[in-house]
Amino acid sequence: GAGVSQSPRYKVAKRGQDVALRCDPISGHVSLFWYQQALGQGPEFLTYFQNEAQLDKSGLPSDRFFAERPEGSVSTLKIQRTQQEDSAVYLCASSILGAISYEQYFGPGTRLTVT
Amino acid sequence: QQQVKQSPQSLIVQKGGISIINCAYENTAFDYFPWYQQFPGKGPALLIAIRPDVSEKKEGRFTISFNKSAKQFSLHIMDSQPGDSATYFCAASKTQKLVFGQGTRLTINP
Structure with a gap:
């Protein structure tokens, strides 16, 4: 595809359920990022992969959040035992270069609502 | 600690004006x-x-x-158009x- 795709686009989870959010980056992009965007706020960094290596997970808010990119392409963000404060839009972005700050292209996001 | 501070929170500009x-x-x-533009329900799009x-x-x-x-x-957005109405985010890396x-919510009045 031409851009970053994410699925599902919308997810409603009951508090305590586990969820998995998928990101398909632009083909050939080395770097992949996850951000969390609360309503009316700017995106906040969660974690970053270069190929299959998770180089920075400093933004993950708790050990309930886990991300993986096992083959260096598709990535999954998993949230265990969801809480209401996890309700947000989860954005995935990819970038072609790995070593320097460069253009990041965002997907449409997954809107997670925890009830 | 807010490392990047953006202002204003909202902005209304007449069509053809400078935002x-x-x-x-x-x-x-x-x-x-970078600067990103975001429309409701969409991901941020890199502008410049x-x-x-x-x-x-x-x-x-x-x-x-x-x-x-x-x-x-x-x-700066020159000759602002109604289609520029969106939320704009600056960022640093x-x-x-x-x-x-x-974020700044920009509204361009026709």
Whole structure:
């Protein structure tokens, strides 16, 4: 595809359920990022992969959040035992270069609502 | 600690006018400063970006002005159009990780 795709686009989870959010980056992009965007706020960094290596997970808010990119392409963000404060839009972005700050292209996001 | 501060929170401009959004940053290690445009229900879209070795960059109707000594940068949208109505985010980065401002909701009145 031409851009970053994410699925599902919308997810409603009951508090305590586990969820998995998928990101398909632009083909050939080395770097992949996850951000969390609360309503009316700017995106906040969660974690970053270069190929299959998770180089920075400093933004993950708790050990309930886990991300993986096992083959260096598709990535999954998993949230265990969801809480209401996890309700947000989860954005995935990819970038072609790995070593320097460069253009990041965002997907449409997954809107997670925890009830 | 808010590393990137953006103002104003909201802005209303008449069609054909100039829209100006400002950002200030704290970390002098930042080396990449992009601006993103976001429409409701969509992901942020990269508009224009600058590195600290230049003071201005222009792409079409969009211009970034960068003041390294003041640690400030701004987005100017010339000849603003109703289709420019969206939320705009500035950001800064040093090692891939983007730090975003709080966003500016821009409305262009026809």
